Amino acid sequence: MQDSHAAAAHHPAFQHHFETMEQQREASTLGMWLFLITEILFFGGMFTVYLVYRNWYFASFAAGSLTLDLTLGAFNTVVLIGSSLTMALAVHSAETGQRNLLVAFLLLTILLGATFLGVKAVEYSHKFEEHHVPGPSFRFGSEELRHFHEEATALRSTQIHGVELGEVQLFFSLYFAMTGMHALHMVIGIGVLSVLAWKSRRGVYSPEYFAPVEYAGLYWHFVDIVWIFLFPLLYLITRHVGVHP
Amino acid sequence: MSTAVATAPESIHRRRHYLNADYGIRSWLFTTDHKRIALLYLFSITFFFALGGLFAVLIRLELLTPAGDLMTSDTYNKVFTMHGIMMVFFFLIPSVPATLGNFLIPMMIGARDLAFPKLNLASWYLFMAGGVFALYSVVTGGIDTGWTFYTPFSTTYSNTKVIPAALGILIAGFSSIFTGLNFIVTVHRMRAPGLTWFRLPLFVWANYAASLIMVLGTPVLAITIILVFLERAFHIGIFDPRLGGDPILFQHLFWFYSHPAVYIMILPSMGVMSELISAFSRKRVFGYSFVAFSSVAIAVFGFLVWGHHMFVSGQSVYAAMVFSILSYLVAIPSAVKVFNWTATLYKGSVSYQTPMLYAFGFLGLFTIGGLTGLFLAALGVDVHVTDTYFVVAHFHYIMVGGVIMGYLGGLHFWWPKITGRLYPEGWAKLSALVVFLGFNLTFFPQFVLGYLGMPRRYHAYPEEFQVLNVMSSAGASILGVGYLLPLFYLLWSMRYGPEAGPNPFDARGLEWQTASPPPTHNFEQVPIVQEEAYAYHAAQEVPVAG
Numbered sequence A: 001m002q003d004s005h006a007a008a009a010h011h012p013a014f015q016h017h018f019e020t021m022e023q024q025r026e027a028s029t030l031g032m033w034l035f036l037i038t039e040i041l042f043f044g045g046m047f048t049v050y051l052v053y054r055n056w057y058f059a060s061f062a063a064g065s066l067t068l069d070l071t072l073g074a075f076n077t078v079v080l081i082g083s084s085l086t087m088a089l090a091v092h093s094a095e096t097g098q099r100n101l102l103v104a105f106l107l108l109t110i111l112l113g114a115t116f117l118g119v120k121a122v123e124y125s126h127k128f129e130e131h132h133v134p135g136p137s138f139r140f141g142s143e144e145l146r147h148f149h150e151e152a153t154a155l156r157s158t159q160i161h162g163v164e165l166g167e168v169q170l171f172f173s174l175y176f177a178m179t180g181m182h183a184l185h186m187v188i189g190i191g192v193l194s195v196l197a198w199k200s201r202r203g204v205y206s207p208e209y210f211a212p213v214e215y216a217g218l219y220w221h222f223v224d225i226v227w228i229f230l231f232p233l234l235y236l237i238t239r240h241v242g243v244h245p
Numbered sequence B: 001m002s003t004a005v006a007t008a009p010e011s012i013h014r015r016r017h018y019l020n021a022d023y024g025i026r027s028w029l030f031t032t033d034h035k036r037i038a039l040l041y042l043f044s045i046t047f048f049f050a051l052g053g054l055f056a057v058l059i060r061l062e063l064l065t066p067a068g069d070l071m072t073s074d075t076y077n078k079v080f081t082m083h084g085i086m087m088v089f090f091f092l093i094p095s096v097p098a099t100l101g102n103f104l105i106p107m108m109i110g111a112r113d114l115a116f117p118k119l120n121l122a123s124w125y126l127f128m129a130g131g132v133f134a135l136y137s138v139v140t141g142g143i144d145t146g147w148t149f150y151t152p153f154s155t156t157y158s159n160t161k162v163i164p165a166a167l168g169i170l171i172a173g174f175s176s177i178f179t180g181l182n183f184i185v186t187v188h189r190m191r192a193p194g195l196t197w198f199r200l201p202l203f204v205w206a207n208y209a210a211s212l213i214m215v216l217g218t219p220v221l222a223i224t225i226i227l228v229f230l231e232r233a234f235h236i237g238i239f240d241p242r243l244g245g246d247p248i249l250f251q252h253l254f255w256f257y258s259h260p261a262v263y264i265m266i267l268p269s270m271g272v273m274s275e276l277i278s279a280f281s282r283k284r285v286f287g288y289s290f291v292a293f294s295s296v297a298i299a300v301f302g303f304l305v306w307g308h309h310m311f312v313s314g315q316s317v318y319a320a321m322v323f324s325i326l327s328y329l330v331a332i333p334s335a336v337k338v339f340n341w342t343a344t345l346y347k348g349s350v351s352y353q354t355p356m357l358y359a360f361g362f363l364g365l366f367t368i369g370g371l372t373g374l375f376l377a378a379l380g381v382d383v384h385v386t387d388t389y390f391v392v393a394h395f396h397y398i399m400v401g402g403v404i405m406g407y408l409g410g411l412h413f414w415w416p417k418i419t420g421r422l423y424p425e426g427w428a429k430l431s432a433l434v435v436f437l438g439f440n441l442t443f444f445p446q447f448v449l450g451y452l453g454m455p456r457r458y459h460a461y462p463e464e465f466q467v468l469n470v471m472s473s474a475g476a477s478i479l480g481v482g483y484l485l486p487l488f489y490l491l492w493s494m495r496y497g498p499e500a501g502p503n504p505f506d507a508r509g510l511e512w513q514t515a516s517p518p519p520t521h522n523f524e525q526v527p528i529v530q531e532e533a534y535a536y537h538a539a540q541e542v543p544v545a546g
């Protein structure tokens, strides 16, 4: 054991409380996965709240959901999936030691992430204009209700009654809490990727050592997956449930 | 008996060890050595404990007389809230894992450090930052919601400093998540050659299980607190019934963390117990693998019983019944431990040194607390005693009794390892005795009070409860003395205590095979493990240390 410790010691990224480079890698991989599990539970709390209320206040949640911009949401979903692809390619480039490609894919991922956030900002600003932000100036008027009833009738839904202002506001509270928390994770991710891009340009990563790129990739995929759950829950909710043909 | 000691006993002044490896305040504030970080925690946790104790003094002073004469009910609300917050989040939860766990886990598994030393230091800073937020809320007017932050009071009606206190707990929570994560990875990946899972000391198993809870439960608390924060700051109505929200949902989320959290507190102390009992009866813990698995079982089952805190909240009868039955089930693994410890003592050559006295104290208090937990888990009884002093007595016996007995017992046991010096045995025995007597005098009357119907969280009470309350307050002052004694003689021993040598109790763990205090990287040479844990051989007395 002592010898392998000495053998690993030459690598600049090696930390001396480990025995081998291999042990160090295994430890950080396990650590990263555990961290992602804590993230799942973190979002899990909100998902629980959302699912409980969605069950109780179905009509109100459906009415709120119908005012979300499906096109922008779908566009963003595509953007995020694209960014997961470029991130995976970045990890691959790191693995194969293609430095320029690595930098390029990282930058592309950042760009797609920023696009997502930009679209999100547009959506948020619409919500402000329509007074759909929870708080004293919250409004959900006859216009929206009429729209909801039309849609629901078209879908031949039986659950068109019982829309309550408070409950709709609850939907928007959760919408902002969940997408806001997701956006915050994106911002952090973009920060991390920027540091990585800068470091990769200086040639810090090599096929022997690219763990940080790999872990950032795991994190980025995780944040994407959260969105993959958020999108149907928030945007598509009425479009397939409660319809009795 | 001979022990495999790597270094010859050499005076602690001439030898280099983790304490004198570096000098100056910077070398402590930027250290990544798990042993030094453990000491940083030790100091800060002692500070928070003293602060929480100060609030306890105020509570017991107020309750000396039936009239609410010392402070207004508003002030009283703030005082017991701060007492609860300080004690639960800044003392009981971090106490054993962050100090003893941090110090011992790497050494017990033959590693040079935890897997992520920088993260470990960051955890301490987060913990301190959380403490600063909580203190800020105290000095700017306090908070009166109780440590449970029940909504909608905390989100809508309370006019006190809820936000900084909640943020403090949120931040301290991240410290706990990172500590747990660090422990889990370390135990999985850094064990010395030959140290299989079933050769691990039971202290490591117990902390491993507690870490699982920290990692799986604390994020839920974090998001719950964030939702409370959002609701209070932006009135978003998730828990506010006027806006369609549901305060019961808060209770579900809160107890989903906070019931398992009681096991975050107690499991590490149970781990200490296993070490103490085997070392001072010179036997392998009876049913080693049962004790190991019971820790994990407690961690898993602990997540299924949160609803027993909500029997009177209006949850459905069926839910209450299920939670009641599950609560009985979770008592089983705890009982397994108690029985196995008792069986270990049987026919062991037991020596009554200070750590062992604390261990006996633990057994007594934990058993009383656990049995009264069974009373509470019975639906009918719970409805009678909910929100009375019966509950207060129950959780103090379990948490305060259990945790502090384990903590002090462990601190004494490993003190020679931490400082390289022995404490004065006579004084230490006295302190163990005083703590035990003071504790029972303080909290036993509270069972009676609760049974007779004295509600918790009131600053005034009917005349007929005064005798028992005076007993309780008197006991509290004795208990206070018991807690202060170690502070003095342990500090004294750091300078004047006789040198301990590597293994004053002739115990068996890897941590005893290196010098006291240990060198910065714990071992001169990474040990290779060839025997089971607790391989005590002949029935031989523990050498009397100190």
Ligand code: HEM
Pocket: B148, B262, B263, B265, B266, B308, B309, B327, B328, B330, B331, B334, B370, B373, B374, B376, B377, B378, B382, B385, B386, B387, B391, B394, B395, B398, B399
């Ligand atoms: C093993 C360690 C245990 C610890 C550290 C612990 C701790 C606590 C704490 C802190 C509370 C009070 C919470 C509050 O402020 O409202 C409590 C209440 C309760 N405990 Fe335990 N407990 C333990 C074991 C048990 C067991 C084994 C059972 C049942 C078999 C149990 C049943 C209950 C019940 C039903 C309550 C709620 C009482 C009420 O509010 O009406 N506890 N416990």
Ligand SMILES: [Cu+2]
Pocket: B258, B259, B262, B305, B306, B308, B309
């Ligand atoms: Cu509980």
